[in-house]
């Protein structure tokens with residue numbers, strides 16, 4: 461391939477070859493990756509003839525030939541008669557944009573929902589492959605985190621994804637988290653915005669994909685500053701900046717949508733940009749009591765639901781029209797909500813008393829959970845107590 465590259469460099473400099481307008485400042489005629497070859501030129505017959513001549517020279521020397529069935533020509537703004545002539549002399553078929561390369565769609569304009577259909581299908585297939593409704597919440601949370609992380613690290617660092625697609629991805633992940641299916645429709649117990657907040661703010665530490673996508677564009681800006689030798693940065697310098705200082709650069713009104721998206725993040729790094737842009741929530745006091753190394757992940761998630769008052773207790777079920785009454789099933793003397801079940805319920809008090817005797821620890825009869833949750837971690841015992849209590853009461857509730 462290096463030999464072919466040398467031939468192309470020689471022929472494009474020697475014969476009447478016109479570079480593609482956007483490649484002309486860098487005199488860029490081709491890009492190679494592994495055994496893939498992308499060629500760029502102005503859409504005229506003479507330039508195509510120069511490329512075909514290069515192929516012919518390469519074939520004579522190496523015995524390798526272009527395979528027309530695996531080669532496509534893409535046109536933009538080329539008159540039909542010239543297009544047909546080029547297709548005829550080269551023997552290749554016309555390709556349509558977008559096409560897929562290395563798993564992502566290549567297009568010349570703004571990415572549409574249709575262009576992202578591959579991504580959406582991939583994600584659904586991936587989430588469905590997890591398959592199991594039998595996984596615990598914490599297990600599903602780990603899988604959602606892995607899907608979103610892969611999504612953040614690949615697609616969102618390359619493209620500005622349409623909002624509708626990001627909403628779809630979020631809803632798949634949200635549905636899978638709560639029910640184990642990507643297409644399940646039910647009001648989530650905790651809003652996605654709160655789930656995407658920091659653990660110190662009562663969330664689960666996932667990232668908001670809309671904001672992350674904007675912040676990820678800041679990485680491209682960082683490259684413009686610090687990686688001037690990258691090919692695409694050279695293109696940006698030649699085509700857009702044209703010798704201007706990046707800090708002082710003022711774009712014209714005719715810039716592309718993609719370039720405008722990059723400019724909107726000027727001055728951010730990916731992390732700092734995300735921190736500035738994300739929605740902030742009030743910090744909570746119970747996060748370190750739940751998210752620590754002593755608690756079992758399954759218990760952590762349920763303790764988090766309790767702290768967020770998001771368990772499906774009878775008071776909430778009644779408001780949703782699912783339960784016929786809100787009476788506590790354990791004592792029958794109160795409305796079954798979080799405060800009653802974990803603080804004032806007689807049955808819960810008995811459990812606390814017995815638990816205290818069993819562990820030989822003085823436990824208050826009321827508001828045990830919230831007191832423990834609000835306490836700082838000072839021993840290995842406290843966090844375990846919290847998760848056990850919550851799990852125990854939750855299990856009692858679930859089994860009744």
Ligand SMILES: [Zn+2]
Pocket residue numbers: 788789790791792793794800801804805806807
């Ligand atoms: Zn009760």
